[in-house]
Amino acid sequence: MSETVDLYNLSPALWLMGLGALIALGPLAWVWLRNRGASPAQRLAALTVLTLFLTFDLVLFGAFTRLTDSGLGCPDWPGCYGSASPKGAHAEISQAQAAMPTGPVTHTKAWIEMVHRYLATGVGALILALAVATWMRRRELPVSIAWPVVTLVWVCVQGAFGALTVTMKLKPLIVTLHLLGGLVLLALLCRQAVTYAQAASRRPLPMVSPGLRGALLACFALLWLQVALGGWVSTNYAVLACRDFPLCQGQWWPEMNFRQAFELWRPLGMTGAGEPVEFAALTAIHYTHRLVAYVLLPLLLALGWALRRAGLARQGAWMMGLALWQLLTGLSNVxxxxxxxxxxxxxxxAAALVVVFTWTACACRAPQALAPRHARELRA
Structure with a gap:
């Protein structure tokens, strides 16, 4: 490109916020019309589930944006060349596309990037509406305002990482943290949805053994590690470092450079010293993700089976089904x-597994976790 672009240009920010509010009006109206006679907890539960669904879609569209190399489709933030849409930046995008027809800035990539920003703004507006509604109804709800507030703060943090993704030119660590932040947002919304649903139904939580709950939390922690590794594979474009399975480059232990592979703070494709990342480093990134999958997959299947036997049939079935889905899609990528x-x-x-794990952890309790609550109820 022949001209310098300011990385931050806040002139279209108000327009984008207005568009986000307009996008949020549709889901808000739909929830209100379908739940006019419901209790506040039921209405908030419905709105949270819908926001969770739209956030899940946003995570998928974010993956689509990254995988189509559209993350720099508009090289500034929050608008596109200082405009609120690619239409207003037609001349600048055309100039950039003429200079590099397959480069990071094209009309198609600009629209993909801006649609992602529009959807993210709409989700942010819905999360703000959830926090405000919970605050206004706090005296009528047997739930804490803390979770909606934490979720609102987190979506602002996630927006900041979205800006850094652009302004730091797709630095792998920032892009990976942005992906993880989206999944944390899903977990927070799922936690809220389960809380509101429990408040609306007032049914007691099913009990599971302390051992099963401990296994659930340990497996959840391992899942987060694997998701982070998967994000690191994708943001470093290391998926095709191994094109065969179960071998990698025809070997059980190919040549790998772990030092370069997990040097976190560096530009895309380069080391911190400014040298190109070796192919052996990409192999190490890919193969580490694969090795953790060998451990996690059987654990997911065993945990899903144990949950079914413990009375959490839906959660167990989802967990086993998603484990097989990840195996199938992971192999397909290779x-x-x-x-x-x-x-x-x-x-x-991966996003669905985070939701299922959060749902399961919030929808059951170990016996000792219930004891203080039962004691308070008996005293009352």
């Missing part, structure tokens, strides 16, 4: 050459 559909589906499976 042996089919990283097709876009399989790559987005693999990210979606």
């Amino acid at each position: 042996v089919l050459g990283w097709p876009l559909v399989a790559a987005v589906a693999h990210t979606g499976g």
Whole structure:
């Protein structure tokens, strides 16, 4: 490009916020019309579930944006060349596309990037509405205002990481943290949805053994590690470092450079010293993700089976089904050459697993966790 672009240009910010509020009006109206006679807890539960669904879609669209190399489709933030839409930046985008027809800035990539920002703004407006509604109804709800407030703060943090993704030119650590932040947002919304649903139904939580709950939390922690590794694979474009399975480059232990592989603070494709990242480093990134998958997959299947036996049949079935889905989509990425559909589906499976784990952890309690509550009820 022949002209310098300011990384931050806040002139279209008000327009984008207004558009986000307009996008949020549709889901808000739909929830209000379908739940006019419901209790406040039921209405908030419905709105939270819908926001959770739209946030899940946003995570998928974010993966699509990354995988189509559209993350720099508009090289400034929050608008596009200082405009609120690519239409207003037609001349600048055309100039950039003429200079580099397959480069980071094209009309298609600019629209993909800006649609992602529009959807993110709409989700942010819904989360703000949830926090405000919970605050206004706090005296009528047997739930804490803390979770909606934490979720609102987190979506602002996530927006900041979205800006850094652009302004730091897709630095792998920032992009990976942005992905993880989206999944944390899903977990927070799922926690809220379960809390509101419990408040509306007033049914007692099913009990599971302390051992099963401990296994659930340990497996959840391992899942977060694997998701972070998967994000690191994707943001470093290391998926095709191994094109065969179960071998990698025809070997059980190919040449790998772990020092370069996990040097976190560096530009895309370069080391911190300014040298190109070796192919052996990309191999190490890919193969580490694969090794953790060998451990996590059987644990997910065993945990899902144990949950079914403990009376959490739906959660167990989802967990086992998603484990197999991740196996299928992960293999498809390797042996089919990283097709876009399989790559987005693999990210979606990881996001769904985070939601299922959060749902399960919030929908059951170990016996000792219930004891203080029972004691208070008996005293009352």
